[in-house]
Amino acid sequence: MWQQLFADLKNESFMVVAVAEDSRGADHARPWIEQAKPDYWCLIDPDHRVASLYGMANVPRAVWIDEEGRIVRPPESAGSTDHFRNMDQKTLTMSPEDQAARDAGKALYVSAVKEWVRTGRHALDDRAVRDRLPRITPDVARAHAHFRLGVWLRRHDRLEEGARHLAEASRLHPESWNIWRQSADLDAVGNAGGPAFWTRVQALGETPYHQPPDLPGFPALRTPARQQEGT
Amino acid sequence: MILTSLDIDPAELHERTGWAIKPEGACKGDVCVPLAAAAATPTRVDARVMSDRLGMPLIHDEAAGVWCLGPEVMGRALTTARAPHLALPDLAGNVFRLDSLRGRKIVLVAWASW
Numbered sequence: 001m002w003q004q005l006f007a008d009l010k011n012e013s014f015m016v017v018a019v020a021e022d023s024r025g026a027d028h029a030r031p032w033i034e035q036a037k038p039d040y041w042c043l044i045d046p047d048h049r050v051a052s053l054y055g056m057a058n059v060p061r062a063v064w065i066d067e068e069g070r071i072v073r074p075p076e077s078a079g080s081t082d083h084f085r086n087m088d089q090k091t092l093t094m095s096p097e098d099q100a101a102r103d104a105g106k107a108l109y110v111s112a113v114k115e116w117v118r119t120g121r122h123a124l125d126d127r128a129v130r131d132r133l134p135r136i137t138p139d140v141a142r143a144h145a146h147f148r149l150g151v152w153l154r155r156h157d158r159l160e161e162g163a164r165h166l167a168e169a170s171r172l173h174p175e176s177w178n179i180w181r182q183s184a185d186l187d188a189v190g191n192a193g194g195p196a197f198w199t200r201v202q203a204l205g206e207t208p209y210h211q212p213p214d215l216p217g218f219p220a221l222r223t224p225a226r227q228q229e230g231t
Numbered sequence: 232m233i234l235t236s237l238d239i240d241p242a243e244l245h246e247r248t249g250w251a252i253k254p255e256g257a258c259k260g261d262v263c264v265p266l267a268a269a270a271a272t273p274t275r276v277d278a279r280v281m282s283d284r285l286g287m288p289l290i291h292d293e294a295a296g297v298w299c300l301g302p303e304v305m306g307r308a309l310t311t312a313r314a315p316h317l318a319l320p321d322l323a324g325n326v327f328r329l330d331s332l333r334g335r336k337i338v339l340v341a342w343a344s345w
Contacts, residue, residue, distance in 0.1 A: 145301025
């Protein structure tokens with residue numbers, strides 16, 4: 001998606017900077033980056049510095065920054081929608097309708113980026129951006145600090161202490177998927193499609209996993225029905 | 232930022248958190264928070280004072296002997312719409328600074344392999 005977008009805009013004064021929120025380091029992100037064959041910048045962020053700076057609680061989230069270094073869109077879902085929540089969890093397949101709606105979300109997002117790059121449309125002023133930035137409560141700030149410390153300890157082979165801080169981070173900031181999915185054993189809870197992941201997604205109820213971006217077209221995308229009981 | 236001592240080097244504080252130590256106090260963007268002169272000199276800042284004055288959590292792991300100074304609590308994630316300083320390595324370990332792209336529009340996207 002990003003390579004195509006960047007290629008389509010190669011004659012514009014534009015750059016994609018993709019930051020991997022991978023607390024276990026570059027080698028986890030490497031295969032994905034090598035497969036994308038990117039001409040844009042791909043950076044590695046094991047401490048989740050970007051998530052902490054912008055108050056992001058999930059991926060993919062994107063901010064738009066103009067030529068003068070001003071943020072013109074706050075962190076938003078980069079076109080991802082909640083249609084995956086209707087997926088058959090045994091076969092991990094989506095209905096054709098949900099697939100089409102999911103793809104439409106990505107296409108709408110990509111066209112909005114192109115419009116902004118070419119015409120300036122969709123840019124918000126400073127005040128609108130500030131009002132849309134996530135709130136950082138004392139607990140959320142403490143969660144980011146515990147997360148950072150936990151990752152540092154894990155990297156320095158102090159696995160038990162690290163796990164304690166990571167669990168505390170998740171307790172303090174339960175809305176953060178970024179923290180939760182990096183806090184425990186990745187195979188046990190982290191991978192999308194695992195039972196613990198689905199249980200947690202189901203517990204969201206009406207709360208979106210990806211809040212749709214406030215861009216034209218998104219409200220018209222059908223909001224998926226909640227998952228059926230027992231699926 | 233990770234600390235092995237409660238005395239922070241102001242240059243490192245600025246690089247890691249965006250807070251600059253000036254005569255008027257700790258400053259970031261349009262915001263300046265006064266600090267006691269003894270707590271912040273050009274060569275050292277007391278992490279406990281930064282924590283108290285800016286609401287930055289200071290988390291200690293006693294066994295490992297390290298602290299983490301977390302983000303300030305000032306309402307929203309950022310106090311201005313100016314993109315904060317960001318420098319991160321690429322796959323080869325070369326550090327890239329976001330502000331080197333000034334003059335271009337940027338989409339900064341956070342993703343993950345998990």
